[in-house]
Amino acid sequence: MKNRSFDKYWYYRDAVQSPDADVIFLRNLYRRLRGRNPKVLREDFCGTFANLCEWVKLGSSYRGVGVDLDHQPLNYGRKNYLSKLKADEQKRIKLIEGDVRGANSQLADIVVAMNFSYFSLHEREDLKTYIKSAHRHLKRNGLFVADCFGGSECMDQITDRTRKRGYWYHWEQANFFPVGNRAKFHIHFKRDGEKIRKRVFTYDWRMWSIPELRDLMHEAGFRKTLVYWQDDDDVFRPSEKGEPCASWLAYVVGLK
Ligand SMILES: C[S@@+](CC[C@H](N)C(=O)[O-])C[C@H]1O[C@@H](n2cnc3c(N)ncnc32)[C@H](O)[C@@H]1O
Structure with a gap:
């Protein structure tokens, strides 16, 4: 067989990500909790920022900021996703190459950390510094959303x-x-x-647990935290218990 070139980010997106469904989840979550539409999404650890490229398609008031340390996935996203957007959508995305703990940006309605990227911060103090930065970069009533898995x-x-x-x-x-x-x-x-x-x-x-994450969110200044647990029908619903299973997935949400 002829050796076709291998595009690792294409396979990553196809196997791991669901940007179109994820942005709808985030928008609906904000609507449910805040009673209006969000505008600005800051995606930390954004990689190829596939989510932001879907976010700006939701409407002309939707803007996005992406932060990642690594220029390789950022450049991939610029070449393969950003370039395919309409000019007006492209203008509504801003990218920052830098550490999520230090990168300053406009304030967001939602700060999101997807695909467990904050698990790469191993020490409690490092994770707390990050969560404080997420808090600082949110508008009043903003939401910090982080996914978590375990089992x-x-x-x-x-x-x-x-x-x-x-x-x-x-x-x-x-x-x-x-x-x-x-x-x-x-x-x-x-x-x-x-x-x-x-x-x-x-x-x-580091496999951070939900209670560790919630504790840190409270210490970082979030007024309230909620957990959305993935049920058998794949819908994420608020839960204060979860259930024992071999593998579970949840969103932990900090409310500013
Ligand atoms: C697992 S990938 C996640 C990509 C994307 N968020 C997703 O949903 O698939 C983790 C990304 O986090 C970035 N990263 C790791 N530590 C970081 C830090 N301290 N600040 C900014 N980006 C970081 C890496 O460069 C990598 O692109």
Whole structure:
């Protein structure tokens, strides 16, 4: 078979992200909690900022700020997503190459950290500094939204294999160290008829728990926190309990 080029961000987006559904979730969450439409979304750890590119399509009042340390995914997003937007939509996105803890931007209605990116901050003080920055960059009544995952399976060494169109997506948990709740994860892709591409993305994470996150949000100044737990029908609903399962997903929301 002819060796086609491999675009790792295309596969990442196809396997891991759902930007069109995620921005609707964020907009509806803000509407439900604040009774009006949000305008400005700040996406921290934005990578290729696929979410922002969907956000600005929601209407002419929707603006976005993306922050990421790494110019490689930012440049990928500029070339592959931003360039495909209408001129007016492009103008409503601002990108900052920098650390989420220090990058100053306009104030947002929603600050979001998606795909567990803040798990790369291993120390409590570092995570607190970040959450304080999220708080500082929100308007009055703003929301900070961070996803979180866990469950008994996340304290194990396992590989989840998912069939996608034309390829397999592998999510490998390489280890788990209970003393520090640290774990290493790898993403591998195996295109049909080709050898597996190993460790296309690797993450060294601390598995933060929901109560740790809520405590830090309160310490950082958020007045209230809510948890939206993913139910069996894939809908996220407010919950103060959750349920025991091998693998769970939730959004933790800080209300300024
Ligand atoms: C797991 S990717 C997530 C990309 C995207 N948010 C998503 O939903 O898929 C993590 C991103 O966080 C960025 N990152 C890690 N630490 C950061 C920091 N302290 N400040 C800004 N960006 C950071 C990395 O460069 C990487 O692009």
